[in-house]
Amino acid sequence: MFVIPTIMTAEELLRKAFRRASKVQIRDPDYRFRMQKLNKAKVDSFASVIDTALERYVRAFPSFDNLPPFYIALIDLLEPIDDIKRMLGRLEGARKQVLSIQAKTVRQINRTAKPAYMDLKRNEAFGRISSMIKELDEDLKHLNVVREKLKQLPSIPTSHPTIVVAGYPSVGKSQLVKMMSTADPKVASYPFTTQELTVGYFEENRTRYQIVDTPGLLDRPFEKRNNVEKQAILALTLLSNTCIFMVDPTGHCGYTIEPQLELMESIADSVPEMDLILVINKSDMELPEGVDKDSIRRAAEKLGDRIVRTVEVSAASGEGLEELREVVMKTLIMHEEKPWENFG
Ligand SMILES: Nc1nc2c(ncn2[C@@H]2O[C@H](COP(=O)(O)OP(=O)(O)OP(=O)(O)O)[C@@H](O)[C@H]2O)c(=O)[nH]1
Ligand SMILES: [Mg+2]
Structure with missing residues (x-):
């Protein structure tokens, strides 16, 4: 950079x-x-x-x-x-x-x-x-x-409508960025995580949308972060106004749904600048007993208008991704804050 x-x-x-x-x-x-x-x-x-x-x-x-x-x-x-x-x-x-x-x-x-x-x-x-x-x-x-x-600073364009992807490890975030991008995703270093950010793009009506995968940043409760990590996360809000929060209700990621929904609440509370789109992934797989999607939707409703939409997808098969793309574009455009318009 x-x-x-x-x-x-x-x-x-x-x-x-x-x-x-x-x-x-x-x-x-x-x-x-x-x-x-x-x-x-x-x-x-x-x-x-x-x-x-x-x-x-x-x-x-x-x-x-x-x-x-x-x-x-x-x-x-x-x-x-x-x-x-x-x-x-x-x-x-x-x-x-x-x-x-x-x-x-x-x-x-x-x-x-x-x-x-x-x-x-x-x-x-x-x-x-x-x-x-x-x-x-x-x-x-x-x-x-x-x-x-x-x-070490990442080279991430600041002039495209941008959305960041959060969620527990192995829920399918990287898979989603890969599937939603039309061009090859780019890798950018981020000084506060051992992993690199993956940045994907898709184009619609001559606008280039940017999706940023955030491994190791938004996958643990915000409160447990040290100050530098918190600031590093908040810096992302200067790039974007909306966050895709992805959950994997199947348990294949190694976590049950409850801590995943708690993390979503924690992000909503600690990062008030960000609206969230809840994405329920792995719709191609069976749900374990006792888990149903309605209860996940209800948990989301508790957060009121901070969750702008809930979308079910399979990042593996591509099911639901067209709808998600529409939701992402609308949400970014409708939001009052458009960080990417401030700087070319
Ligand atoms: N069946 C199924 N598998 C999926 C789906 N999405 C992702 N996976 C699988 O889930 C595993 C984890 O996916 P990743 O995209 O690496 O997950 P991640 O959230 O990026 O994980 P971290 O980078 O470790 O935080 C991989 O083996 C994917 O192939 C899906 O929709 N259906
Ligand atoms: Mg990943």
């Missing part, structure tokens, strides 16, 4: 600048002019290595104020954005100071006829710039760590 070049440490950066400055050569038969040109050129090349590197680093980071809220929320979890901004601000400040030391030193060298004074001024400039860069070392190292973290 965010491609940022490797950030050199202060020592590496200075070594590069000194190496570049030491290679400068000037031809001029006049000794004084030669020394003048040589010293100016060395200062210029030294400063320019640092100027270029620092400018490149600052520019490579995203401009945080223009990012979609989904990414702002995720980045903020990985590393407080205010801290990143402060570090980048110090890099930018140092860069400007380097340029002003450079300009001042060149003027001083221009104004003197004494080669010894030129050397002195050049060395002074090198010294001042070096100590400034050394002071930046901690920021440079830290930004390199931030860079690694930003690399």
Whole structure:
């Protein structure tokens, strides 16, 4: 998602600048002019290595104020954005100071006829710039760590109507995303789960709809989550307004229906921004004794209008998926909040 070049440490950066400055050569038969040109050129090349590197680093980071809220929320979890901004601000400040030391030193060298004074001024400039860069070392190292973290961010478009899929393990979430997608689902990393998010797409009336499978995120009661996980889940609400909550009433997933319905309530309570579509999966299979679909529907009715619809499907055979697709599109479009319209 965010491609940022490797950030050199202060020592590496200075070594590069000194190496570049030491290679400068000037031809001029006049000794004084030669020394003048040589010293100016060395200062210029030294400063320019640092100027270029620092400018490149600052520019490579995203401009945080223009990012979609989904990414702002995720980045903020990985590393407080205010801290990143402060570090980048110090890099930018140092860069400007380097340029002003450079300009001042060149003027001083221009104004003197004494080669010894030129050397002195050049060395002074090198010294001042070096100590400034050394002071930046901690920021440079830290930004390199931030860079690694930003690399883990998922690349999920924020401009398509989006629905997320929740439910206990093995209820058939991935199967559903696969069956509902017309194109090959994409895989995106999500820094807060060991698994990767699968993102599927289908198109209707020239609109591209996005379905996000959330393994390891929305498959346990919200209350049992640590803070970072909670925030990571809430970030999904900045992408979507509706969640497919899938249950498997057959027990083949390894869980009875009761804890599954409790999880649904827990998500409805803890994530008030999200409406839910209850999907009862594996309609091609027998129900165990004592379980019937009407009682599941009744449990859903307890949640009132937070459950916009209940649909029975078989993600394996495809039964009910046409209806589900219609429900998904309508729900996304009718919802007041449309996160994907805020940012292109
Ligand atoms: N008979 C039947 N099997 C299904 C159906 N949907 C999914 N399955 C099977 O159920 C198992 C679990 O399906 P997955 O799609 O991997 O479930 P999941 O919810 O993504 O599981 P996790 O990623 O572990 O959370 C697989 O063996 C699927 O083939 C269905 O409608 N009918
Ligand atoms: Mg899965």
